[in-house]
Amino acid sequence: MREISLHLLDILTNSVAAGATRISLDIYANNKDDSLILKVTDNGKGMSPDFLRSVTDPFTTTRTTRKVGLGIPLFKEACELCGGKVRIESKQNAGTTVYGNMRIRSIDRLPMGDLGDTFAALIGSYPDRDFVVRLQSDTAGISITSTADIRKRIGNLPITDTHILMFIRDYIREQQQRILGGI
Amino acid sequence: MKSLAELESIKKKAMSDLVARNTSGKRIVVGMATCGIAAGARPVMTQLIEELRTRGIEDVSVTMTGCLGLCRLEPMVEVIDEDGTKVTYVKVDENKAKRIISEHIVNGKVCEDLTIAAADRK
Numbered sequence: 001m002r003e004i005s006l007h008l009l010d011i012l013t014n015s016v017a018a019g020a021t022r023i024s025l026d027i028y029a030n031n032k033d034d035s036l037i038l039k040v041t042d043n044g045k046g047m048s049p050d051f052l053r054s055v056t057d058p059f060t061t062t063r064t065t066r067k068v069g070l071g072i073p074l075f076k077e078a079c080e081l082c083g084g085k086v087r088i089e090s091k092q093n094a095g096t097t098v099y100g101n102m103r104i105r106s107i108d109r110l111p112m113g114d115l116g117d118t119f120a121a122l123i124g125s126y127p128d129r130d131f132v133v134r135l136q137s138d139t140a141g142i143s144i145t146s147t148a149d150i151r152k153r154i155g156n157l158p159i160t161d162t163h164i165l166m167f168i169r170d171y172i173r174e175q176q177q178r179i180l181g182g183i
Numbered sequence: 184m185k186s187l188a189e190l191e192s193i194k195k196k197a198m199s200d201l202v203a204r205n206t207s208g209k210r211i212v213v214g215m216a217t218c219g220i221a222a223g224a225r226p227v228m229t230q231l232i233e234e235l236r237t238r239g240i241e242d243v244s245v246t247m248t249g250c251l252g253l254c255r256l257e258p259m260v261e262v263i264d265e266d267g268t269k270v271t272y273v274k275v276d277e278n279k280a281k282r283i284i285s286e287h288i289v290n291g292k293v294c295e296d297l298t299i300a301a302a303d304r305k
Binding site (some may be wrong): 160 | 184185187188189190193194197198213216217218220221226229232235236244245246248
């Protein structure tokens with residue numbers, strides 16, 4: 001994966017697959033402390049303790065087309081290369097939280113990439129789920145975008161309308177630039 | 184800087200267009216498991232949406248799905264026509280995505296050279 005936002009797309013689709021109706025992404029950049037924290041939280045079906053223990057193993061997957069699952073192991077590798085870690089908390093029938101952190105100034109840190117593209121793809125595919133994107137940094141404040149808020153504003157126009165999806169993409173891109181610009 | 188308030192005007196304009204829309208029932212599905220994402224499926228998907236928007240086509244859905252089972256041929260895009268006929272395009276990039284919209288969706292002509300059948304012959 002060439003961008004953090006691609007890893008996040010992969011992790012976020014795990015939440016969709018777990019039947020979550022509410023999925024949030026939190027990104028907190030602390031430039032002063034050289035720390036980038038990424039967090040995906042969902043209210044999906046969660047994982048059993050056994051599955052949770054094995055989830056960073058590439059030979060663990062829920063996919064049925066083959067027996068290797070690489071989403072979490074690749075994300076873990078990307079974090080660990082940059083002096084960070086991945087931690088997963090999960091409770092069956094309650095939800096899952098995946099945390100990852102990295103050093104911002106690590107030479108191996110991937111660029112954030114295009115969060116706008118990531119959410120246009122997700123919201124267009126899963127318009128009935130609630131997505132929340134919280135971006136925060138120590139230097140530029142906070143930005144919160146939620147599909148619940150967008151739906152309120154567009155009334156009975158479907159959120160999958162291409163004009164709406166491309167607006168959401170451009171809007172999140174701008175918020176990312178404003179809050180996380182340069183990361 | 185964009186503001187969410189702009190959604191109201193997009194909505195007004197889109198709702199007036201909505202009357203003219205019919206539902207063709209065509210669907211586009213993009214493989215977006217780890218393999219697809221790593222191979223570049225995400226920009227392909229947004230290119231498909233962007234191209235539909237540019238052409239004012241609102242009756243074709245674009246959604247992601249899991250692994251389509253042939254990771255070496257990702258990014259893969261399936262176009263499912265009204266009658267359920269399915270065409271599978273392989274190794275799609277942003278330019279090929281534009282072709283799929285203009286040739287297959289708009290003109291109803293399958294891009295034979297981009298299909299899985301053409302990839303098998305190579």
